Amino acid sequence: xxxxxxxxxxxxxxxxxxxxxxxxxxxxxxxxxxxxxxxxxxxxxxxxxxxxxxxxxxxxxxxxxxxxxxxxxxxxxxxxxxxxxxxxxxxxxxxxxxxxxxxxxxxxxxxxxxxxxxxxxxxxxxxxxxxxxxxxxxxxxxxxxxxxxxxxxxxxxxxxxxxxxxxxxxxxxxxxxxxxxxxxxxxxxxxxxxxxxxxxxxxxxxxxxxxxxxxxxxxxxxxxxxxxxxx
Amino acid sequence: xxxxxxxxxxxxxxxxxxxxxxxxxxxxxxxxxxxxxxxxxxxxxxxxxxxxxxxxxxxxxxxxxxxxxxxxxxxxxxxxxxxxxxxxxxxxxxxxxxxxxxxxxxxxxxxxxxxxxxxxxxxxxxxxxxxxxxxxxxxxxxxxxxxxxxxxxxxxxxxxxxxxxxxxxxxxxxxxxxxxxxxxxxxxxxxxxxxxxxxxxxxxxxxxxxxxxxxxxxxxxxxxxxxxxxxxxxxxxxxxx
Numbered sequence: 001x002x003x004x005x006x007x008x009x010x011x012x013x014x015x016x017x018x019x020x021x022x023x024x025x026x027x028x029x030x031x032x033x034x035x036x037x038x039x040x041x042x043x044x045x046x047x048x049x050x051x052x053x054x055x056x057x058x059x060x061x062x063x064x065x066x067x068x069x070x071x072x073x074x075x076x077x078x079x080x081x082x083x084x085x086x087x088x089x090x091x092x093x094x095x096x097x098x099x100x101x102x103x104x105x106x107x108x109x110x111x112x113x114x115x116x117x118x119x120x121x122x123x124x125x126x127x128x129x130x131x132x133x134x135x136x137x138x139x140x141x142x143x144x145x146x147x148x149x150x151x152x153x154x155x156x157x158x159x160x161x162x163x164x165x166x167x168x169x170x171x172x173x174x175x176x177x178x179x180x181x182x183x184x185x186x187x188x189x190x191x192x193x194x195x196x197x198x199x200x201x202x203x204x205x206x207x208x209x210x211x212x213x214x215x216x217x218x219x220x221x222x223x224x225x226x227x228x229x230x231x
Numbered sequence: 232x233x234x235x236x237x238x239x240x241x242x243x244x245x246x247x248x249x250x251x252x253x254x255x256x257x258x259x260x261x262x263x264x265x266x267x268x269x270x271x272x273x274x275x276x277x278x279x280x281x282x283x284x285x286x287x288x289x290x291x292x293x294x295x296x297x298x299x300x301x302x303x304x305x306x307x308x309x310x311x312x313x314x315x316x317x318x319x320x321x322x323x324x325x326x327x328x329x330x331x332x333x334x335x336x337x338x339x340x341x342x343x344x345x346x347x348x349x350x351x352x353x354x355x356x357x358x359x360x361x362x363x364x365x366x367x368x369x370x371x372x373x374x375x376x377x378x379x380x381x382x383x384x385x386x387x388x389x390x391x392x393x394x395x396x397x398x399x400x401x402x403x404x405x406x407x408x409x410x411x412x413x414x415x416x417x418x419x420x421x422x423x424x425x426x427x428x429x430x431x432x433x434x435x436x437x438x439x440x441x442x443x444x445x446x447x448x449x450x451x452x453x454x455x456x457x458x459x460x461x462x463x464x465x466x467x468x469x470x471x472x
Contacts, residue, residue, distance in 0.1 A: 134282055135319035135378075139333035139385055140309035149332060153323050 004205050007192040011202075014188030015209050021184060022171045025109035026117075026163075029170075032110060033117025038147075040122055051118065058115035064176050066112055071104040071180040105174075105182045113170050120162045124155035157228055164221030168214045175210075185209060232291075233258045233389060233420055234279065239288035241274055248274045250444040252288070258388075261421045263431040263452075266441035267467055272424045275441065276391050279422065280311045293388055309337060312382030316394040318374040320366040326353065326377050327362040330384045338385065345384070352380040356410050372403030379410055390414065392423040428472060432456055440464045 039051030058066065078097035085093035128151050136146035175186035183191075189206040193199050234256035241249035248271045256262050264272045277283040278290055281297050281304050289298045295307045321329050330349035334340040340348075353359040356376035358369075366374055375395055382390060392411065396404045408430050415421055415434045425431065431438050431452055438455040440448045440463075448461045456472070459465045 129317075129319070131315055131317055131319035132321065135313075135315060135321070136333075137305075138280055138282065138308055138311075138313040139382070140305050140337045141333060142305050145336055149336060150321055154321075157323070 003196050003198040004201050007189075007196070007198075007202055007205070010188050010192060011185060011206060011209055014183060014185035015213065018171060018174050018184040018186075019213065021105055021109055021174050021177070021182075022167065024106055025113045025170055025174070026167055028106070028110035029113030029117045029166075030163075032114030033119075033121050036114060036118035037121035037125065040118065041125060055115045055118050058112050059119070063108070063112050063173050064179065067104070067108045067176060067180055070108045070111075071099055071101070075099045101180060101182050104180060105177050109170065109174060109177070112173070113166060116166055116169075117163070120159050120166065121155065123162075124159040125151055127158055128154050160228065161221065161225055164218065164224075167221075168217060171213060171217070172210060232256065233293050234422070235289075235291040236275075236279075237289045237291075239275070239278060239290060240286045241271070241278060241283060242286045248444055249278070249285075252444075252446060254439070254446065256420065256422065258420055259418045261415045261419075261423070261434055261436045262439060263435035263437070264422065264424045264439045264441060265426070265428070265431060265467075266447075270441045271444040272441045273393055276393050276422060276424050279389075279391055280308050280313055282313075305337075309385050310388045311391060312385060312387035312389070313391045314375070314378050314382055314393065314395045316397050318366070318371070318378045318398070320374055320378055320381070322366050325363050325365055326358065326369070329366070329377060330381045333381070334384050349380070349384055352383050353377070355383075355413075356380045357406075370403060371399045372406045375399065375403075375407045376410055379407075379414075383414075389420045389422070392421065392425065394424050394426070396425065396427055426471070428456070440467065442467070 036051045036054050039047040040055065042048055042051070075097050078094060082092045082094055082097055085091075132150055132154065133146055136150040137143070141149070174184055177184055178187035178190055181187065185206060189202050193202050196202070232255045234254070236252055236254045239249055239252040240247070250271075252275055264275065266272045274283055278285050279292065281290075285298055289296055291297070292307050293310055295302050297304055297307050320326075321332065324332065327346060327349055330352060331340075331342070331345040334345040334348065335342055350359055350362065353362055356379055358373060358376055358380070361369060361373065361377070366377070369377065379390075379395075395411070396407050399407065404427070408427060411421070411423070411430070412434050423430070423435075433452075435452045437449060438452050439446055440455060440459075440461070442463050448455065448459060448464045455464065456468065459468060
């Protein structure tokens with residue numbers, strides 16, 4: 001019990017970081033997802049291809065690999081680029097090729113969630129009856145106006161439940177950031193376990209802290225859903 | 232002629248839905264399009280505001296050739312109101328907001344001015360007391376009357392009706408037809424696809440019978456309903472009258 005009480009402040013600190021990175025991931029992911037989702041629905045072939053390629057890549061590869069690619073792979077690429085530049089021009093192109101761990105964490109989590117959110121938005125937009133777009137266009141609205149005032153407001157309501165799920169999934173998946181040493185809840189736990197060898201107690205506590213967060217959040221989403229239903 | 236359609240063809244993939252439609256409609260004329268389902272009458276109507284892109288042919292609306300890709304279709308559509316079978320009201324907006332949305336966003340009308348006009352129109356369709364209700368709180372007949380008010384709010388020169396009473400319970404058909412009759416009396420140019428033969432007879436200046444993607448016969452309601460010449464028209468009318 002002592003070992004848990006001693007580790008708890010650190011773990012809560014980690015939990016706050018996990019939540020923070022999840023919120024940032026959902027916010028940036030929503031922006032990326034809206035753009036990618038609309039791109040996939042676009043009639044313009046190039047944007048359709050780009051949107052689909054992005055979604056396929058980030059949903060089709062493990063988050064673990066994406067984190068490694070961004071944290072270690074990108075600096076590696078920049079280093080090779082620098083070496084090539086030096087061999088040609090004699091001086092380096094970039095003075096610093098290292099990757100900040102927060103940048104890597106935000107980038108990987110946002111890009112990953114953006115791909116899932118793109119599909120959520122696409123589904124939400126496609127679930128709106130075709131007649132809504134036709135009615136809006138028949139009144140002289142442009143495609144953009146019809147999207148903005150008629151389709152998206154209705155779609156946003158429908159995507160709240162799947163967005164809640166995505167938040168919960170993402171919160172759990174941020175534990176993978178521990179592999180690059182990003183000190184969120186799982187990493188903090190790992191460090192405490194290494195110090196105290198209290199594996200079972202601390203990992204169980206860690207699980208419990210995740211559970212409290214996901215459980216609270218899913219109840220909040222349920223309530224929001226009910227409220228929107230009655231409106 | 233406010234509407235001029237020449238050699239209009241429309242294919243969906245390999246399916247030919249419209250096979251050479253020629254038709255002119257005068258200002259203030261009320262034209263009723265009848266025909267069996269699958270005859271292409273709704274597709275014909277939807278080509279008049281380019282909700283369907285014609286495969287070939289020309290459609291000229293109030294002097295604008297809407298089959299010309301350089302024509303600003305959003306501008307022409309402001310002059311052509313449309314009422315749909317399934318109403319298609321915006322469910323997230325109140326009745327008043329449904330009616331004012333396009334005038335505010337498309338015509339750049341001031342909000343209070345748009346609302347004043349909207350209330351007038353809602354009065355006209357007998358629903359001013361529902362201004363703050365949401366569409367889901369209204370009956371089908373009331374929703375369709377709001378849809379008519381919404382289309383009229385853009386001050387269109389032409390109104391298109393795509394089977395406006397087909398999705399309604401029988402007891403609500405009358406209230407919608409009454410609004411349409413009033414519009415016709417006020418001199419609105421109307422093209423109405425419908426199965427309401429009573430309406431066609433009473434209000435129509437001209438009845439067009441379509442079958443198999445073509446206009447088979449047209450004439451005054453009297454000519455069509457009492458003295459149809461074409462055997463296809465006769466056979467269709469004998470089944471429904």
